[in-house]
Amino acid sequence: MGASKPKQSPVRTVLRWLLALAYSYAGYRHLATPAPFLAITPDWVPQPAFVVAATGVAELAGALGLMLPQTRKAAGWGLALYALCVWPANFHHALANVAINGETLGWWYHGPRLAAQPLIIWWALWASGATDWPFRRRPDLP
Template sequence: MIRAAFRWLLAVFYAAAGYFHLANPEPFLTITPEWVPWPAAVIWWTGIAEIAGAVGLAQPFSAPLKRYAAIGLALYAVCVFPANINHFAMDLARKDSGAGLVYHIPRMVAQPIIVWLALWAGEVLDWPFARRTKST
């Protein structure tokens, strides 16, 4: 029950994020590292990936599709981490410190949690909630 609630929460979160990547790519383009080729296309495809992952997570009757979507979203979160680091560095280099540490530190800490949450909610892994079996 709790796992399903988190799966739906992630699906809504990623669907909204995907929508914003497509509807207003400019904020995402400003934090994309310079070494990323074709940044506008990358932002567009990340929006598509988020929406596709959200749809996959929301599938109530397809366990394999949920798992594939969860793995895809976890990999996606790993792949966009350089943009988050770049945003952090760009903000802290500003005279006004941008959003500041109060915004960026929780965001950095949340990234691996989001990777784990996608895998757990998508039933790819049970850790740390796996049931223990008694051995005789």
Template sequence: MSVAGSDRDGNHRSVDRIRSVLRWMLVVAYLFVGIAHLRTPGTFLPIMPGWVPYPAQVILVTGLCEIAGAVALATRRWRYAAGVMLAAYAVCVYPANIKHAVDGVAIGGGRLGWWYHGPRLAFQPVIVWWALFAGRVIEWPWRRRP
């Protein structure tokens, strides 16, 4: 094996480690938030856009989806599907994040300013990428070279 081959194999292992760490971080985050949706659904009602039907039920279903996505992402068999679904989920909840920011909705007794909302809204595309990368749906930015 050439030195270049070793570098490529080493880089592949390094990317796999990065992907694994990011995957487990996402698993923990979605489990935590999913449980929060189930334990305190009323906390999320104020950020639900008015056009969403049955908001309390949607909050419970989204909590179950977050937990199911986290569990699936932790498995080899369902990882790819979980990556796709969690990425789609991150896109679907973006309107609630926008409402939270624009309306300045207080959560847990306090209002969060734009110091929180600005980065949070800007970070949403990263969460979409993160789910796709963690689920092995995409390789970007670490494309394998032939």
């Protein structure tokens, strides 16, 4: 008999599925309707249309990777890095007061959105099993 795999937490499983669904939807939106994403892309980003399309593909690949046990941790690290790399676009959106479809969003949106990015980064790492922090203590700690 082979060694059994440790049972996954139902909470982690549900949150992994929610994250995969969110990234799948975002990836689809990046590819189907790139205009809002192009609008918030900082001017210093080269080839913004290519970058927006590439981020859509990255989101879809990361979402799929979360669902496959063989690629789950790598997908978590990739999505965490992705979320870190797109954070400047969120800052640009907020600080430049960029209008999307003629509408600007106030700090009621931008404040929580910017503050949530570290949580999204952690979520990708935790849901993928790349980290257990802060829920599991190391055995050598009291």
